Amino acid sequence: MHKLGFHASITGGIHKSVDRANQLSVDAFQIFLGSPRSWEHKDPEADFINKFRENMKTSSIDNVVCHLSYLPNPSSSDDLIISQTKNALTQQMDNSDKLDIDYLVIHIGSHRGKGVDKGINNVVSMMDFAISKSSKVKLLLETSAGSKNSVGSKFDEIGRIIDNVSDPSKIGVCFDTCHVFAAGYDLRNEEEVHKTLSVFDDYVGLDKLKVLHLNDSKGPLGSARDRHEHIGLGHIGEDGFAALLKYKRLNNLPAIIETPVNEIRGNRENLDLLLKLMN
Numbered sequence: 001m002h003k004l005g006f007h008a009s010i011t012g013g014i015h016k017s018v019d020r021a022n023q024l025s026v027d028a029f030q031i032f033l034g035s036p037r038s039w040e041h042k043d044p045e046a047d048f049i050n051k052f053r054e055n056m057k058t059s060s061i062d063n064v065v066c067h068l069s070y071l072p073n074p075s076s077s078d079d080l081i082i083s084q085t086k087n088a089l090t091q092q093m094d095n096s097d098k099l100d101i102d103y104l105v106i107h108i109g110s111h112r113g114k115g116v117d118k119g120i121n122n123v124v125s126m127m128d129f130a131i132s133k134s135s136k137v138k139l140l141l142e143t144s145a146g147s148k149n150s151v152g153s154k155f156d157e158i159g160r161i162i163d164n165v166s167d168p169s170k171i172g173v174c175f176d177t178c179h180v181f182a183a184g185y186d187l188r189n190e191e192e193v194h195k196t197l198s199v200f201d202d203y204v205g206l207d208k209l210k211v212l213h214l215n216d217s218k219g220p221l222g223s224a225r226d227r228h229e230h231i232g233l234g235h236i237g238e239d240g241f242a243a244l245l246k247y248k249r250l251n252n253l254p255a256i257i258e259t260p261v262n263e264i265r266g267n268r269e270n271l272d273l274l275l276k277l278m279n
């Protein structure tokens with residue numbers, strides 16, 4: 001059984017995210033440590049860190065995932081962006097450690113026209129920098145949707161990054177269904193899900209897959225569009241999610257939805273549907 005969860009808000013203090021997760025009785029949840037669109041976060045107050053840890057102790061939640069903010073770009077060749085990315089990574093790794101967070105999900109980013117090989121080298125250097133910090137939180141590279149100049153939408157690119165870092169055991173992968181599908185890997189039925197996962201296994205290794213992001217896709221297969229849709233209402237569809245959730249070699253993973261919350265459905269409705277598809 002995967003540990004289903006959602007992205008919880010930290011409005012009112014980081015510890016409030018645990019309350020929100022408990023309210024939906026999930027087994028896992030994901031947070032940002034501050035505004036995802038700012039370079040630097042205010043460090044959480046010591047009091048809130050303590051409350052977070054206390055709240056976690058009394059809850060039945062197994063895993064907390066942190067999502068790195070959006071501005072850091074590990075694929076960049078620009079000196080200023082590189083140093084800002086290092087600062088943001090360092091701060092968010094430190095705070096993840098203080099909160100006992102298990103995983104830090106990182107967008108691989110864009111090479112901005114410098115070419116995918118250069119981009120991959122830049123990501124390797126940035127991951128080596130992160131590994132050198134000896135932080136407890138496990139670093140996960142997220143599969144990209146394949147927009148122009150992006151790195152990491154092809155499984156072989158992710159495999160090349162991991163193979164070339166100083167310690168590959170320190171880097172895992174977050175598999176986002178919407179991004180993978182937008183990048184051109186079919187997930188619409190059992191046969192296609194098995195095919196896609198076997199390609200992933202060949203280039204990266206299924207043992208590297210530590211977190212699932214379960215999002216349906218507003219764009220069709222190969223559209224390169226990062227637009228999330230409610231489970232089953234996008235181009236992937238229920239059959240694909242059922243096949244993915246039942247795939248034997250992926251078990252007990254934190255599986256986080258990042259689906260819209262609107263008049264059609266909220267988080268609990270998407271989680272209930274996934275529970276039904278998993279059983």
Ligand SMILES: [Zn+2]
Nearest residue numbers: 142176213258
């Ligand atoms: Zn994601």
Ligand SMILES: [Zn+2]
Nearest residue numbers: 178179226227
């Ligand atoms: Zn996305």
